[in-house]
Amino acid sequence: MSFGYPDQRRPTIGSRLLTRLVIVVVLAAIPLGSLLLKGCQKGPFGRNQVVALNPEQEEQLGLQAFEEVLQQERQKVLTRGPLVDAIRDIAQRLTTAARHEGFLTGVQLPEQEMQWDVRVIDSKEQNAFCLPGGKIVVYTGILPIAESNTGLAVVMGHEIAHALAHHGAERMAQQQMAQIGVMAAGGALGDMDPGARQQVLQMINAGAKFGILKYSRNHESEADRMGLLLMAAAGYDPRESMKFWERMQANSGGKSPPEFASTHPSHETRIQDLKSWIPDAMPLYEASQKVQTKPLPSADFRGI
Ligand SMILES: [Zn+2]
Numbered sequence: 001m002s003f004g005y006p007d008q009r010r011p012t013i014g015s016r017l018l019t020r021l022v023i024v025v026v027l028a029a030i031p032l033g034s035l036l037l038k039g040c041q042k043g044p045f046g047r048n049q050v051v052a053l054n055p056e057q058e059e060q061l062g063l064q065a066f067e068e069v070l071q072q073e074r075q076k077v078l079t080r081g082p083l084v085d086a087i088r089d090i091a092q093r094l095t096t097a098a099r100h101e102g103f104l105t106g107v108q109l110p111e112q113e114m115q116w117d118v119r120v121i122d123s124k125e126q127n128a129f130c131l132p133g134g135k136i137v138v139y140t141g142i143l144p145i146a147e148s149n150t151g152l153a154v155v156m157g158h159e160i161a162h163a164l165a166h167h168g169a170e171r172m173a174q175q176q177m178a179q180i181g182v183m184a185a186g187g188a189l190g191d192m193d194p195g196a197r198q199q200v201l202q203m204i205n206a207g208a209k210f211g212i213l214k215y216s217r218n219h220e221s222e223a224d225r226m227g228l229l230l231m232a233a234a235g236y237d238p239r240e241s242m243k244f245w246e247r248m249q250a251n252s253g254g255k256s257p258p259e260f261a262s263t264h265p266s267h268e269t270r271i272q273d274l275k276s277w278i279p280d281a282m283p284l285y286e287a288s289q290k291v292q293t294k295p296l297p298s299a300d301f302r303g304i
Contacts, residue, residue, distance in 0.1 A: 044165045044222055046108045052172035053132070057185035059115060062133030062163075064189040065206040069137060070119060072209055078120040078140075082297035087138055090153050091118040093291065094160055095134070097234035102284045106229045112164060126251075127258040128152075129205045130159035132168045137207065142258070143296055145247050150293040153236040154244040157227035158260050165226060167219045168204035177203060205259050214262040223260075224270060225277050232281035235291040239278060242271050 043049030053061065070077060078084050095116040097103055104111060114134035125139040136156065146152040162168070172181040177199065184192060184200045192200070201210035215223070224241075232238040249267040 041166075042108070043170070044107050044109055044226055049166065049170050050173045051166050051169035052178035052181045053166075053169040053185055055112070055133070055166075057182060058166065058169055059133030060187065061181065061185040061189065061200070061204065062131035062135050063115075064184070064187070065131050065201055065204055066117070066119075066135035066137070068189070068201070069207055069209070073121045073123070076122045078122050083140070083143075084120050086149060086297055087120050087152065088118055090149055090156055091116065091136055093234040093236075094153060094157055094230055097230055097288075098160065098164060100233045100284075102287060103229055103233040106233075106280060106284065107164075107226050109164065114163065125208055125258075126261075127208055128155050128159055129207055129259065130156070130163040131206060132163055132166070132204050134160075134163055136160065145251050146244065146296065147247065148240075148293045148295055149291065150231075150236045150240045151244045151247075152296065153231045153234065153291075154227065154241045155260055157231040157234070157236075158223050159227075161223040161226035161230060162205070162215065162219070164230075165219070165222060167215055167223065171215065171219070172203050175203070208258070212259055214259060220262055221270075221273060224274060228274060228277050228281045229284060232285040233288055235285070235288040237290075237293065238281035238285055240293065241274050245271050245274070 039054060040048060040050050095114070098114070099111050116134040116136070118136040118138065121137060121139050123139045124141040126141040126145060127139045128137065128142055130136045136159065138152070138156065142155060143152070146155060169181070172178055180192075180196055181200060181203065184197070189197060189200060198210055201207075202213040205213065205215075214220075228238050228241055231241065245267055248261050252261055252267075
């Protein structure tokens with residue numbers, strides 16, 4: 001897996017006109033196509049799920065959103081240094097664990113091909129997200145609450161779980177946004193009117209700049225459960241997850257919380273649920289190459 005910069009691809013004017021034409025045609029066909037575009041598949045823990053996008057479309061949409069976020073934050077993207085190295089290491093371990101047999105058996109999902117990548121943005125925003133297809137963004141504002149590599153693995157594991165579970169594509173199907181999502185995935189995200197683009201970016205949780213849209217209680221809970229198994233398989237002590245959520249709870253007074261700190265489920269329910277899943281996670285942790293918990297390098301280091 002490579003953590004290099006993706007190529008910047010810009011559509012030509014001709015292709016933009018064509019894209020617009022396609023948008024008009026597809027919009028006209030919405031009532032007809034509303035059921036045809038959805039796909040039913042086995043989701044995590046054996047449940048059925050209906051998704052609006054296939055994995056290739058998710059990847060295309062996620063990459064466009066990733067480029068849009070990086071363009072907006074281009075002054076603040078950290079490119080090197082101990083903090084970037086530490087966060088890449090966590091991403092590497094978690095995404096490698098996403099292929100571990102023990103994890104896949106635990107979450108009842110097949111192995112998936114994802115083009116993982118991670119960027120660190122120097123910002124007070126207490127946020128992190130993983131776009132459909134596997135592009136991860138971590139804001140340094142979350143580091144004081146994460147406290148350590150293990151704390152950050154809780155957040156990143158949760159976010160990676162949303163991508164592995166295809167929650168963004170499922171939410172689009174649930175909210176009748178299948179066509180608009182397919183259009184955006186087809187390369188049209190940049191050409192869409194601002195309202196539609198905003199809606200798509202919200203659906204896939206592309207960061208606070210595009211608005212925070214909470215996942216459902218079920219998606220949050222599922223991402224917590226999967227994230228716990230993922231961090232354990234990657235060698236991070238899953239029992240640390242409860243401490244992380246306690247710190248998050250103590251820190252969330254008054255401010256609008258980031259997506260992963262959503263109050264659905266409530267912090268208390270969330271911590272109780274995690275406690276009940278620890279027995280499933282411990283065997284994965286015991287079988288893993290354990291990672292020692294240590295503080296993250298200073299966020300003050302600019303790395304440039
Ligand atoms: Zn979440």
